Amino acid sequence: MSTYQGSCRCGGVAIEARGKTHFQGYCHCDDCRRSNGAPIVSFAGFERDQFEWTSQETLAEWRNGQFKRLFCRDCGSPIAYTDDQLPEVVFFYTGFMENQEAFPPEHHSYHHRKIDWLELVDDLPKFEQTSYPRPE
Ligand SMILES: [Zn+2]
Numbered sequence: 001m002s003t004y005q006g007s008c009r010c011g012g013v014a015i016e017a018r019g020k021t022h023f024q025g026y027c028h029c030d031d032c033r034r035s036n037g038a039p040i041v042s043f044a045g046f047e048r049d050q051f052e053w054t055s056q057e058t059l060a061e062w063r064n065g066q067f068k069r070l071f072c073r074d075c076g077s078p079i080a081y082t083d084d085q086l087p088e089v090v091f092f093y094t095g096f097m098e099n100q101e102a103f104p105p106e107h108h109s110y111h112h113r114k115i116d117w118l119e120l121v122d123d124l125p126k127f128e129q130t131s132y133p134r135p136e
Pocket residue numbers: 008009010011012013058072073074075076077
């Protein structure tokens with residue numbers, strides 16, 4: 001089974017994950033953009049029983065309703081996104097993972113919010129809203 005490492009810029013937050021991601025995708029929503037200071041974000045999602053925090057010394061979070069953005073309080077690196085409606089899963093930002101080549105995005109969420117000057121040429125499925133099924 002494949003194992004993967006992820007860590008923030010300073011190493012205060014790190015994980016070890018294994019197995020197959022449940023989610024690999026881009027998000028073009030404004031919330032992800034602002035939380036990352038980036039024109040586009042992509043994720044490598046793991047179930048909670050697929051990873052361990054190998055360091056969470058500087059792990060911090062910002063809650064916005066049911067959603068949380070995890071980040072490092074020392075170096076400021078974005079780490080992950082969670083949704084209280086989906087308690088079993090964590091969506092790590094691909095940039096937090098060490099072997100980023102292993103997590104090619106498989107679809108686009110909120111594609112209609114894409115910044116015009118951002119050119120991406122691919123045949124991936126493009127969703128108007130979230131590409132992840134959520135409970136009603
Ligand atoms: Zn850090």
